[in-house]
Every structure is written in C-alpha cells, then in structure tokens.
Amino acid sequence: MASDAELRHFLEIDDLSQDELQTVLDRAETYKRAQERGEDHLDLEDRTLGMIFQKPSTRTRVSFETGMTQLGGHAVFLGEDDIQLGRGEPLKDTSRTLSRYVDAVMARVFKHENIEVFAEYASVPVVNGLTDDAHPCQTLADLLTIREQEGGLEGVSAAWVGDGNNVAQSFALGCALTDIDLTIATPEGYGVDDPVLERARDLGGNPTVTTDPVEAVSDADVVYTDVWISMGQEDERDVRMDAFEGFQVRSELLAHAADASVMHCLPAHRGEEITDDVIESDRSVVFDQAENRLHAQKALLSWLLE
Ligand code: CP
Ligand code: NVA
Numbered sequence: 001m002a003s004d005a006e007l008r009h010f011l012e013i014d015d016l017s018q019d020e021l022q023t024v025l026d027r028a029e030t031y032k033r034a035q036e037r038g039e040d041h042l043d044l045e046d047r048t049l050g051m052i053f054q055k056p057s058t059r060t061r062v063s064f065e066t067g068m069t070q071l072g073g074h075a076v077f078l079g080e081d082d083i084q085l086g087r088g089e090p091l092k093d094t095s096r097t098l099s100r101y102v103d104a105v106m107a108r109v110f111k112h113e114n115i116e117v118f119a120e121y122a123s124v125p126v127v128n129g130l131t132d133d134a135h136p137c138q139t140l141a142d143l144l145t146i147r148e149q150e151g152g153l154e155g156v157s158a159a160w161v162g163d164g165n166n167v168a169q170s171f172a173l174g175c176a177l178t179d180i181d182l183t184i185a186t187p188e189g190y191g192v193d194d195p196v197l198e199r200a201r202d203l204g205g206n207p208t209v210t211t212d213p214v215e216a217v218s219d220a221d222v223v224y225t226d227v228w229i230s231m232g233q234e235d236e237r238d239v240r241m242d243a244f245e246g247f248q249v250r251s252e253l254l255a256h257a258a259d260a261s262v263m264h265c266l267p268a269h270r271g272e273e274i275t276d277d278v279i280e281s282d283r284s285v286v287f288d289q290a291e292n293r294l295h296a297q298k299a300l301l302s303w304l305l306e
Pocket of ligand 2: 130
C-alpha cells in the first residue's frame with residue numbers, strides 16, 4: 001500500500017497539472033511505440049488493480065485489464081452484483097477492505113460524490129472509470145489521439161456537438177489544460193455545468209458556448225460527439241430525442257468543417273448523435289481513440305504507482 005504522503009487519485013483530468021498531464025501522455029506514446037516494436041515493459045509486475053463496475057463497459061474494462069496484464073500485473077473485475085457492495089455494504093467499507101488487498105482501484109459509479117467518498121477512505125490510488133459527471137480516462141485517450149492527428153495540442157480547434165455530459169465535461173477541462181480552443185454546442189438546458197466551465201477558465205481555457213452546431217464546427221480541426229442518452233438516463237429518452245434534434249453529426253454538418261477529424265468515445269448510437277456513414281468515413285478516428293485508452297491508462301497506472 002502507498003503511504004498517505006505519496007497517495008494520488010485520478011478522479012478528474014485536472015487532478016493532473018499541465019506538466020503531469022504531459023508526462024502521462026508522453027509515457028502513453030512510449031508504451032504505444034514499445035508495443036508496436038514487440039517490447040515488454042513489466043513496470044507493474046506483481047501489482048493488482050481492483051475494477052469496480054456499477055455500469056456496463058467494454059472499452060474501460062478490457063483496456064484496464066489488458067493494460068495490467070501487459071505491464072506484468074493483474075486486474076480483478078468486481079461487478080457490483082458480484083461483491084457485497086450490491087447487497088448494501090457501504091462504499092467506505094468496500095474501499096478500506098480493497099485497499100488492504102490491491103495496489104489501486106478503478107471504479108465506474110453513478111454519482112460523482114461516490115467516487116470521492118471511495119477515494120477519501122482508500123489508502124491506494126483510486127481512478128475514475130466514469131461517473132455521471134466525469135470521464136477523465138477517456139480524456140487522456142482523446143488528447144493522445146488529437147496529438148497524433150494534429151501533431152500537437154496547443155492551438156488545435158475542437159468542437160463538441162451534442163450533450164454536455166460526463167465525457168464533454170472532462171474533455172472541456174482537458175482542452176483547458178492543453179490550450180485547445182474548444183467550442184461547445186448543446187441545446188439549451190443540456191450544456192456543460194457552469195462550475196465546470198468556471199474551472200476550465202481558471203485553468204486558462206476559454207471555452208465558447210453556443211446552441212448552434214454549425215458555428216461550433218466551422219473551422220474546427222476536430223468534431224467530437226457522444227450519445228444523447230447516457231447510462232442511467234434511459235427514462236428521459238423521448239424528451240432527449242426531441243431536444244437534440246439538429247445536433248446530429250452528419251455529412252451536412254461536417255460540410256462546414258473542412259477536413260476535421262470526427263471523434264466519439266463509443267459506444268455510438270448510429271442514427272442518433274452520429275450517422276453510420278460519418279463514423280465509417282475516413283474522417284473518423286473513433287477506433288484510434290478506443291485503442292489509445294489502453295496506452296493512456298497503462299501510462300496513468302504506472303505513473304500513479306511508481
Ligand atoms: N468509452 C467508454 O468508456 O466505453 P465503455 O463504456 O465501453 O467502457
Ligand atoms: N456519456 C456516456 C459515455 C459512455 C462511455 C455514458 O455515460 O453513458
């Protein structure tokens with residue numbers, strides 16, 4: 001177990017300073033190149049990651065588990081209903097118990113406050129694998145992908161189109177940390193939370209907020225969207241489908257965006273927030289994003305545990 005003095009959690013992308021974020025992205029690139037050359041980096045030999053999931057996952061689960069294996073360690077999948085958490089054991093007890101066994105915990109939970117409670121009681125690093133408010137591991141992969149596409153981050157022009165959800169909020173903070181110019185287009189009432197926008201401004205960012213997707217994508221290097229109905233919002237489906245009309249990322253919208261890359265954290269709902277032809281087009285970098293989850297999280301874990 002880590003001592004309190006060294007203990008760092010990753011609950012939000014801005015838990016990393018600009019320099020630390022740069023270090024993690026550089027390390028991710030190093031791991032990616034090493035893997036391409038077939039080199040092993042057993043930097044987490046004999047280490048164990050506990051992975052709590054209160055919501056489904058494909059990318060987060062498999063990339064964390066595979067990443068631990070590739071670094072010589074091990075990951076334990078802990079679905080909510082497989083552990084006593086699902087029967088009402090308090091998070092703070094689960095946190096203190098797991099801290100006695102594993103070297104780090106990654107958790108995907110509903111309320112963001114829950115991961116904060118989990119981290120408060122943990123004596124090992126806690127990583128946010130998605131909450132209702134944030135998805136910082138996704139942002140690491142997104143920034144790595146943009147850096148690969150654009151050759152750098154500073155001054156890149158990005159457009160977020162759709163729901164101002166967990167992925168958007170972490171992306172907004174990530175853009176602020178890396179000097180990406182971000183314009184966020186959402187319907188009225190579905191924007192990024194004001195405190196998150198304020199935090200982005202405090203970090204030196206200057207996100208532009210609009211309700212006009214065409215304004216957002218004009219001159220963008222990158223156009224990013226995500227589902228209109230996130231996990232846990234299924235009951236709002238009808239209202240949301242009405243609210244997001246006109247915000248679909250489709251070829252007509254992208255005609256205003258010259259040769260912008262198209263991003264999506266996946267899973268995508270084709271025909272809702274994005275069309276099939278766009279996601280299958282040469283502009284789409286969605287599977288690079290998905291792959292980069294692996295490299296970015298290996299870098300994050302080895303940095304947190306070194
Ligand atoms: N993007 C992402 O986190 O995907 P999963 O829900 O499949 O983990
Ligand atoms: N906004 C989506 C992201 C899934 C990776 C959700 O929370 O369901």
